[in-house]
Amino acid sequence: MIANESTIEFNNDLYIIKNIEQDRTGTSLYTVTAMQYVNSEISRVFQKNVRSGTLTYSIDEVLDFFLNDETANPFGFSYHVFGDFSKQQIENLGGCSGKDMISKIISTWPGTIVKPSGKRVDVYSSDRFLRNYQRRVVYNHDSTNMKLIEDSTVIVNQITCVGGSYSTDDSTASSSTEATSSGGVVVEDGSVPIESGQDNTAAFQADAKKYLGVPYVWGGHNKANPFAGMDCSGYVSQVYHDFGIEIPAYTVAMENNFREIPRSEIKPGDVGFYGPHGSTHHISLILDKNTLIYEPEPGQSCKTATIDSFPPDWYGRNDEMQAKISTKKVEMAPTETIKLVANYNGGTYTPDTDSTQTHYYFQPFTLTDEHSKDEWGLHPASSILQDDRFKDANAMREYARTQLVLEPSVSIEIVLNTNEMPIPGEQVYLTIPEVDDRTLLGETDTQHAYNTKVTLVGYTWYPYNPSQGTDNIYQNLPATLLHSQTSLTKLEQLANAMLDRIPQVFYGQHDPSANQAVKNGAIWVKPIIDQTTSSNDTDKDLTIGGET
Structure with a gap:
């Protein structure tokens, strides 16, 4: 049963x-x-042990620490890693659940894809995740429903880089330093910043954005099936639920779970309320200092927007959520610096610590892609890129460039005309055929066909309802197409032009052009009612046919 x-x-x-x-x-x-089994149950894995300090790990070592420990994982989960990944530094690994483990992998190795299978956690590099069966999706043949989504929150065009370091011991055999007539020492007290804790901002943003495209449903907040649809408060409640925080799914009732903060202090995870205290009617979630994400209104779906384009009336913070998103802090640690000076007038100094000095192989630097900055604005990385493997600045600079995301990600949602089973990671060729509709597109020349490769990253499939088309979400649509402010609109116009070439069909006794807009080429099917009068002139046999 x-x-x-x-x-x-x-x-x-x-x-x-x-x-x-x-x-x-x-x-x-x-x-x-x-x-899926892993998605449902992986949070039951819990690694109580903590590997203190900032250490270097491979993805295999992280998974092994959590899943090859029978105390932490008595449930039989396993793992497999597909592709090559460089080692990265993680601070204080452990003391958290299997769900936190996956979030840590995704945030530490950007672009990683986790696709579970059975009880196994499968981790892919982006190139190993791809499947190419040389298939093509042709708009207006395989689908007549297409929507483009642009997301600029993924952009990272500036990153601070710190390479390898080494230590030298400048102390002498004596336990004290004695001044001479020609020189001596001075002691300077100071402090250096020490960073601790971890930043889960990327994991929070990834969780919030996984609901992009989910339709607005008034009163929708089914935690067991959020992708069926949510309203604005249901969406915020769902994301908080994903992080183990339960708040009401009703805007006014939510207010008590937040304290008001000024616009200048907002962070990812804060919220924006619309309406006065006690009478709020809408809510959004803050993704970063410039961007919010929300369920808009009936007929639309979850989307992002700039804060300036849709400013809330006031902002709220839940301190429990902030504690989960980031425990990162910077503390100033006292230091003593010993310097040799000339003409010191006597005295002896015994240092409190040894004189070990830390040196970097090259000066830390900040890498900025100026073209991306000019095009999309400055988007610095949320954390410093520190990697002890690098002893050469040029080598680290080349590696850092691979960590930048210079353009928005652009996804395309296509509802197919068929109910075929989707294949995650499949790369297909998207084609919008040639259209010659100069009036609609405002073109003087024929609009040529548009072709590009896109990758399936999400879907909604109805295996037991063959009449329902599969809803696929593809990424890798090149954002360079959008550098011109009109390009996205042109591409949508091109798709809509194909749709508009399908003639309208009306069925009824009355001329449809009398009360609605009718395009040239529309088809009007008017029923013909043949009336045969019986002997008593009261009973009528109706024979219904039709003509066009």
Whole structure:
């Protein structure tokens, strides 16, 4: 018997049932919502041990620390890593759940793809995740529904780089330093900044943005199936729920969970309220100091916007959420610097510590891509790129360039005309055929076909409803197409032009042009009613045909 929390097998994968809803028509049909097994249960893994300090790890070593420990993982989860990843530094690894482990991997190795299979955590580099079966999606043949989504929150065009270091011991055999007639020492007290804690901003932003494209549904806040639709407060409540914080899914009731802060202090995870205290009617989530994300209104779906384009009336902070997003802090540690000076007038100094000095192989530097900065504004990385492997500044500069994201990510949502099973990571060729509609596009020449490669990164599939087309989300649409402010609009116009070439069809007794807009080439089907009068002139046989 199917029940909540039961394990089911589908399409060679394992799922945990989270919600069962019976059809309201009185039939024995049920709608079942289930989560992939790892996604549902990995949070039960908990590594109590902590490896203190900032250490260098590979992805395999992180997974091994959590999953090859029977105390932390008595559930039988395993892992497999596909592709090559460089080692990265992580501070104080452990003391958290398996879900936190995955978030740490994604934030430490940007571009990593985690796609579980059964009870196994599969981690892919972007190149190993791709599948190319030489297939093509042709707009207006395979689909007539297309939507483009641009996300600038992923841009990183400035990063501070710190390479390898080494220590030297400048102390002498004597335990004290004695001044001479020709020289001596002075002691200067000072301080240096010491960074501790971790920053989970990237993991928070990734969680918030995974709901982009989810439709607005008034009153929607089903935690077991959030992708079915949410309203504005349901969305904020869902993201907080993902981080283990339960708040109401009603805007006014939410106010008590936040303290007001000024616009200048906002951070990722804060919220924006619309309306006065006690009468708020809308809420958004802050992604960064310039961007918010929210469920807008019926007929639309979750999207991002600049704060300036949709400014809240006031801002709120939940301190528990801020503590989960970032425990990073900078403290000043006292130091003593010993310097030799000439003409010192006697005296002896015994240092409190040894005179070990830390030196860098090259001066730390900040790398900025000026072209991206001019095009999209300055977007600095949230943390310093520190890697002890590098002893040469040019080598680290080349590596740092690979960590920059110079353009917005652009995704395209396509609802196919068929119900085919999606293949995550599949690379397909997107084609919008040639259109010759100079009036609509404002062009003097024929608009040529548009072709590009895109990669499937998300989908909604209805395996038991063949009439429902598969909803696929593709990425890798080159943002260079959008450098011209009109390019995105032109591409959408091109798609809509193809749609507009499908003729309108009207069926009814009355001329449709009398009360609505009708395009040239529309088809009007008018029923013909043949009336045959009977002997008593009261009964009529109606024979319905039709003509166009």
